[in-house]
Amino acid sequence: EKPELSYKQTLQMRRSYLGKSVKLHFDVKPVKLVRGSRQYLYDDSGNEYLDCISNVSHVGHCHPHVVHAGQEQMAKLTTCSGFLNEKMVDYCKRIIATLPDKLCVCYFLNSGSEANDMALRLARAFTGHDDVICLDNAYHGNIEQLLEVSPSRWKKCGIIKKDWVHTVPCPDTYRGKYREDSQNPGLLYANEVKDAINKAIANGRNIAAFLSETVISSSGYINPPDKYFKHAYRHVREAGGLCIADEVQVGMGRTGEHFWSFQNFDVIPDIVTVGKPLGNGHPMALVITTKEIADSVCEYSNSFGGNPVACAVGIAVLDVIKNEQMLSSAKSVGKCLLDGFRAILPNHPMMGDVRGIGLAIGVEIVMDKESRKPAKEAAEILAYKMKEKKIIISNEGPDKNVMCLIPPMCFTCENARRVVQAMDIALSDIEKGASEVGLTTATGSSTDQCEVVPLNILSADTSQLSDSDDEPNVKRVRYDDVD
Numbered sequence: 001e002k003p004e005l006s007y008k009q010t011l012q013m014r015r016s017y018l019g020k021s022v023k024l025h026f027d028v029k030p031v032k033l034v035r036g037s038r039q040y041l042y043d044d045s046g047n048e049y050l051d052c053i054s055n056v057s058h059v060g061h062c063h064p065h066v067v068h069a070g071q072e073q074m075a076k077l078t079t080c081s082g083f084l085n086e087k088m089v090d091y092c093k094r095i096i097a098t099l100p101d102k103l104c105v106c107y108f109l110n111s112g113s114e115a116n117d118m119a120l121r122l123a124r125a126f127t128g129h130d131d132v133i134c135l136d137n138a139y140h141g142n143i144e145q146l147l148e149v150s151p152s153r154w155k156k157c158g159i160i161k162k163d164w165v166h167t168v169p170c171p172d173t174y175r176g177k178y179r180e181d182s183q184n185p186g187l188l189y190a191n192e193v194k195d196a197i198n199k200a201i202a203n204g205r206n207i208a209a210f211l212s213e214t215v216i217s218s219s220g221y222i223n224p225p226d227k228y229f230k231h232a233y234r235h236v237r238e239a240g241g242l243c244i245a246d247e248v249q250v251g252m253g254r255t256g257e258h259f260w261s262f263q264n265f266d267v268i269p270d271i272v273t274v275g276k277p278l279g280n281g282h283p284m285a286l287v288i289t290t291k292e293i294a295d296s297v298c299e300y301s302n303s304f305g306g307n308p309v310a311c312a313v314g315i316a317v318l319d320v321i322k323n324e325q326m327l328s329s330a331k332s333v334g335k336c337l338l339d340g341f342r343a344i345l346p347n348h349p350m351m352g353d354v355r356g357i358g359l360a361i362g363v364e365i366v367m368d369k370e371s372r373k374p375a376k377e378a379a380e381i382l383a384y385k386m387k388e389k390k391i392i393i394s395n396e397g398p399d400k401n402v403m404c405l406i407p408p409m410c411f412t413c414e415n416a417r418r419v420v421q422a423m424d425i426a427l428s429d430i431e432k433g434a435s436e437v438g439l440t441t442a443t444g445s446s447t448d449q450c451e452v453v454p455l456n457i458l459s460a461d462t463s464q465l466s467d468s469d470d471e472p473n474v475k476r477v478r479y480d481d482v483d
């Protein structure tokens with residue numbers, strides 16, 4: 001199907017109609033997407049890209065079971081959350097079943113930012129305190145008060161730290177304050193939380209919440225050291241604060257072993273927030289908390305949150321995660337990725353660290369292994385070189401030098417091998433200084449089509465898509481029905 005607008009028109013119109021600050025993947029020759037399926041994206045020339053970054057399309061782009069559920073409910077009824085609605089309570093029952101018993105009450109919202117905003121409101125109402133502790137490179141959303149607890153945006157947005165915000169070091173044992181050679185880094189990083197609390201109290205302040213991810217995406221998928229969260233949560237609770245786990249990026253089975261990321265660290269937060277993966281691209285978000293905390297705020301309404309279409313979509317996403325065994329797949333495919341990257345790490349002077357859990361993986365690109373100095377430019381060139389090989393990956397983290405992989409959960413070991421092999425070749429080129437990536441325009445004035453490097457595109461692996469424990473009378477649409 002031919003797009004109505006040319007590539008050039010689309011790019012020019014985007015540049016004139018959207019704010020400059022709206023981030024576009026690839027300033028130079030951005031990809032114009034027209035279609036997505038499973039872990040693949042297709043551009044307007046029919047090129048297929050392997051997608052390593054769309055964590056929003058959690059169970060696969062346009063998963064037909066999810067699309068069907070949304071379409072069916074949209075044709076039947078959608079209302080605001082003020083009416084009784086079966087889909088909503090059914091959805092709550094199902095999502096609560098994935099959580100520890102005490103987390104049993106839901107608030108519906110439409111974005112991760114809204115969820116974190118609500119979580120802070122609940123924490124303040126419940127504790128009667130004001131202050132929030134966050135990690136020093138956190139990102140928690142684009143609502144004003146969340147930017148205040150998102151130090152990763154402070155410099156760019158000219159935000160000056162407010163008195164009610166307290167930052168603590170990210171528990172990063174590769175690049176952080178305490179490294180892999182420290183004895184008990186988990187305890188040392190948790191003591192930083194204790195110190196921050198003590199300082200706040202000494203200044204007459206009180207802690208309402210410690211807001212953090214448990215696998216820290218904003219710092220490039222940092223997997224915190226043993227016992228960090230156990231001790232940090234204890235310190236926060238002793239000060240009368242609540243612990244909020246932001247599962248916007250790493251929840252819903254992404255870490256493989258468990259449905260929620262915090263479960264990897266043997267802690268139970270007081271409030272969980274989640275957005276992105278819940279609706280597989282349909283905007284929906286949740287705050288899940290205890291009954292006592294949930295009851296602490298005054299009247300709450302949200303026009304779109306929990307509407308029947310969102311809930312139908314959410315139920316379908318949960319179906320797919322279960323039926324396609326996506327947790328065990330994330331675990332084994334994540335291991336393929338980690339093993340693959342670790343196998344090539346010794347050959348690459350610029351590959352500093354490989355880390356992650358499940359399908360949340362970071363690869364640090366550094367100037368050299370001794371200094372660990374972040375190699376931002378090389379990481380950026382690497383992302384472009386991977387794009388030439390029809391693999392979409394991005395360089396993120398505080399220094400933009402971490403290649404991040406957070407693909408749709410239907411990613412396969414075959415995909416993993418392809419990514420590792422492509423990165424092996426591309427990074428070798430960069431290391432040899434023989435890199436010719438054709439980045440001739442600095443800030444994207446180019447309007448040409450993306451260059452095409454012929455590649456043998458691997459056919460999609462459908463082994464993850466089989467229905468193993470079909471329930472009777474459950475109508476389920478598969479990719480094969482629509483392809």
Ligand code: PMP
Pocket residue numbers: 110111112113114116139140141142213217246248249275276
């Ligand atoms: N928390 C984390 C960890 C995130 O990564 C994001 C979005 N990137 C948000 C919150 C905000 O979510 P949203 O963009 O849906 O508002």
